[in-house]
Amino acid sequence: MNKEDKPIVGITMGDPASIGPEIAVKALLNPTIYEICNPVLVGDAGVFRDIATRLNLNVIINPITSVPNAKFELGTIDVYDLANVDLANLKFGEISAMAGEAAFASVKTVIDLALADEVDATVTGPINKKSINEAGHHFAGHTEIYAQFTNTKKYGMLLVEDQLKVIHVSTHVSLRQACDLVKKDRILEVVDLLYNGLISLGETNLKIGIAGLNPHAGDSGLFGTEDDEEILPAVEEAKRRGYDVEGPVPADTLFSKAATGYYGGVVAMYHDQGHIPFKLTGFKWNADKKQMDSVKGVNITMGLPIIRTSVDHGTAFEIAGKGVASPDAMILAIESAVQLSKYRKKNLQAV
Structure with missing residues (x-):
C-alpha cells in the first residue's frame, strides 16, 4: 500500500512523566504499524x-511543525513538536x-488536527487527571475533553478487547450519581452508539x-x-426499533457469557461494572515480577465527529522510564483507529 493510501493517525504523548511516551515509541518500532497507516506523534519531541x-x-526522532512535513518511514518517528516540556524539571x-x-x-492539538482533516484518526496515550486539573483544565478525562472541543452532546465509552466489547451508560461520576443516571433515554442512546x-x-x-x-x-423490585x-x-x-437486545441481565451472568462471544457487545450501567470484567480479561498481572506482563484493551469514544481510540490503562507512574511498559494496548488502539478510519472513508465514498 502506498503512503498516500494509508490513513494518517495522530498519536498523543500522554503524560510525559508516565509510560505514555515509552509505549508510543515502542509501538512505532513495530513494522506492522507502518504497513497499515502513517503515524505521527503529537507532543514534545525532546x-x-x-x-x-x-x-x-x-x-530517529524527527520533529515537525506541520503534518505534510512528516516522512512516515519505519525507523524515523515523526513528532508534531509542541516543545512544551522542560526536561530538567520533569x-x-x-x-x-x-x-x-x-x-x-497534545490532546487539544490532535483534536484540532482531526477537525481540520490533517489526520484521519486520533489515538491517545494515558493522562493523569490530577496533573491535568493542576494545570487548570478541569476535565474528568479524555472523553470529556473530546466531547467539549468537538461540541458533542451524545457520546459513550466503548471498550474493546477480543470478544468483549462494553459501552457504558455513565463513566466518571460517583457511584451514587451513576445510579441516578440509569434512565431509559440514555440507555437507548448507548445501545445506538454500541450498534x-x-x-x-x-x-x-x-x-x-x-x-x-x-x-x-x-x-422484581426486591433490590431496587x-x-x-x-x-x-x-x-x-x-x-421495537429493530435491535437484537437482551436484558436486563444480572451483571454476574452477563459478563461471563459476553467474554465467550455470546453477545457482540454489552451495555454496562456504570464505570466499574464494565471496567472490572474488561480488565480481568485483558490485563495479565505477573505476581512474581510484580508487574503486568501484558495490558490489552482499547477505549473508543463513540458519537464524535472524529475518530478517537485510546489505550485503556493508566499512566503507570510506578514503572515510568524503566523500559518495562508493554505497548500492546497502544498497538491495538492504533489498529482499531485504522479500522474505524477505513469504515468512515468507505461510507463517505458511498455518499
Whole structure:
C-alpha cells in the first residue's frame, strides 16, 4: 500500500512523566504499524528523544511543525513538536502542572488536527487527571475533553478487547450519581452508539446484552426499582426499533457469557461494572515480577465527529522510564483507529 493510501493517525504523548511516551515509541518500532497507516506523534519531541535514548531504542526522532512535513518511514518517528516540556524539571512518576499542561496540549492539538482533516484518526496515550486539573483544565478525562472541543452532546465509552466489547451508560461520576443516571433515554442512546460501533469495527455478531443495575437485576423490585422502571422499558423500546437486545441481565451472568462471544457487545450501567470484567480479561498481572506482563484493551469514544481510540490503562507512574511498559494496548488502539478510519472513508465514498 502506498503512503498516500494509508490513513494518517495522530498519536498523543500522554503524560510525559508516565509510560505514555515509552509505549508510543515502542509501538512505532513495530513494522506492522507502518504497513497499515502513517503515524505521527503529537507532543514534545525532546521527551520522545529522551525516552528513546534512555531505553537504547534504535530510532530517529524527527520533529515537525506541520503534518505534510512528516516522512512516515519505519525507523524515523515523526513528532508534531509542541516543545512544551522542560526536561530538567520533569520527573518520572510525579504529578505536576507542567506535565498536565503538556498532556492537555497534545490532546487539544490532535483534536484540532482531526477537525481540520490533517489526520484521519486520533489515538491517545494515558493522562493523569490530577496533573491535568493542576494545570487548570478541569476535565474528568479524555472523553470529556473530546466531547467539549468537538461540541458533542451524545457520546459513550466503548471498550474493546477480543470478544468483549462494553459501552457504558455513565463513566466518571460517583457511584451514587451513576445510579441516578440509569434512565431509559440514555440507555437507548448507548445501545445506538454500541450498534454503530460494532458495525464500524466490522463485527457480524450484533446481539446486545444489557446489564441490570442491581443484584439479580432487581429481582422484581426486591433490590431496587431501576431495572424494572428504566432498563426494561429501554430494552423493550430497543426491540421495537429493530435491535437484537437482551436484558436486563444480572451483571454476574452477563459478563461471563459476553467474554465467550455470546453477545457482540454489552451495555454496562456504570464505570466499574464494565471496567472490572474488561480488565480481568485483558490485563495479565505477573505476581512474581510484580508487574503486568501484558495490558490489552482499547477505549473508543463513540458519537464524535472524529475518530478517537485510546489505550485503556493508566499512566503507570510506578514503572515510568524503566523500559518495562508493554505497548500492546497502544498497538491495538492504533489498529482499531485504522479500522474505524477505513469504515468512515468507505461510507463517505458511498455518499
